[in-house]
Amino acid sequence: MPASTRVVYLNGEYVAAAAARVSAFDGGFMYGDGVYTTLRLYRGHPLDLAAHLERLRRHAAALSLPVPLDDAAFDAAIDRLATLNDLRERDGRLRITVSRGGDPDDPLPLHDLERLVPTVMLALAPVPAELAAWAAEGIEACVLAPGSARGGLAHLKTLNGLPAVLAQREAAARGCREAILVGDDGRLLEGAISNLFLVSGGVLVTPADQDHLLAGRTRARILGLAAALGVPCADRVLMRGDLDAADEAFTASSVREILPIVRVDGRPVGDGRPGPVTRRVQAAFRDLVEKALPAAGPPAG
Numbered sequence: 001m002p003a004s005t006r007v008v009y010l011n012g013e014y015v016a017a018a019a020a021r022v023s024a025f026d027g028g029f030m031y032g033d034g035v036y037t038t039l040r041l042y043r044g045h046p047l048d049l050a051a052h053l054e055r056l057r058r059h060a061a062a063l064s065l066p067v068p069l070d071d072a073a074f075d076a077a078i079d080r081l082a083t084l085n086d087l088r089e090r091d092g093r094l095r096i097t098v099s100r101g102g103d104p105d106d107p108l109p110l111h112d113l114e115r116l117v118p119t120v121m122l123a124l125a126p127v128p129a130e131l132a133a134w135a136a137e138g139i140e141a142c143v144l145a146p147g148s149a150r151g152g153l154a155h156l157k158t159l160n161g162l163p164a165v166l167a168q169r170e171a172a173a174r175g176c177r178e179a180i181l182v183g184d185d186g187r188l189l190e191g192a193i194s195n196l197f198l199v200s201g202g203v204l205v206t207p208a209d210q211d212h213l214l215a216g217r218t219r220a221r222i223l224g225l226a227a228a229l230g231v232p233c234a235d236r237v238l239m240r241g242d243l244d245a246a247d248e249a250f251t252a253s254s255v256r257e258i259l260p261i262v263r264v265d266g267r268p269v270g271d272g273r274p275g276p277v278t279r280r281v282q283a284a285f286r287d288l289v290e291k292a293l294p295a296a297g298p299p300a301g
């Protein structure tokens with residue numbers, strides 16, 4: 001469906017995506033004052049919606065930002081959007097954004113924030129067609145320079161997205177599908193839009209630094225799945241040398257799910273093909289999706 005015919009939910013209304021408008025004084029536009037979450041709809045059905053909404057509310061609360069919809073209202077809006085956007089037979093990428101709203105007479109409100117009416121927007125689009133090939137064949141990633149962390153609020157999914165945007169552009173310019181962000185001290189943190197996993201000697205490891213990365217829903221699911229599969233896992237400090245020595249690597253996020261990293265900065269990871277532990281985790285995740293969403297039928301790309 002062309003973007004011009006898509007429909008979004010905006011402040012209680014369903015409007016054509018191209019006609020969706022928010023105030024020029026909205027704190028989200030002015031200062032990145034807002035939060036969001038992104039998740040995948042499997043033939044119209046979200047996975048872990050309650051957990052995504054709980055995180056959205058928690059992150060909004062950290063900004064003293066009220067979320068004016070309850071879970072049932074989100075659920076109903078998502079269901080309607082799936083129908084309006086003809087995404088009941090294909091998978092969709094849903095973004096929920098909540099921003100401050102705005103007052104033209106007080107463009108930087110510091111007090112009485114509760115008088116502002118937050119903006120709530122839900123946008124749904126088909127998942128990119130190339131994701132299935134990336135999941136099957138793997139992707140190349142690049143490692144960014146130290147100091148490329150997403151900033152002081154990296155544990156929150158705020159609208160201050162510029163570090164991740166610049167990281168993705170740098171990755172794209174280098175012909176890569178993901179950028180690996182690195183702390184000031186050289187530790188590996190996360191992807192620009194994903195969490196990072198390595199496999200070394202049969203152990204699944206992921207960066208531990210919860211203050212400087214977004215410990216995502218998919219990461220939590222994967223740690224649970226690995227435990228159930230009997231794959232030992234750990235979260236600890238990881239450096240560039242750990243990545244260079246790893247047998248396997250992959251990224252994890254709600255929309256892209258699990259993507260094997262088969263090359264980093266032009267060099268193969270392991271034998272340059274998706275590894276056996278990555279494959280097992282991918283298969284277990286697919287299984288989880290099918291079991292969690294029985295009404296959705298087999299997931300589609």
Ligand SMILES: Cc1ncc(COP(=O)(O)O)c(C=O)c1O
Nearest residue numbers: 193194195214216217218253254
């Ligand atoms: C910076 C960052 N880290 C990690 C993730 C993965 O989070 P989740 O699994 O909750 O989608 C994302 C997802 O967009 C992200 O933007």
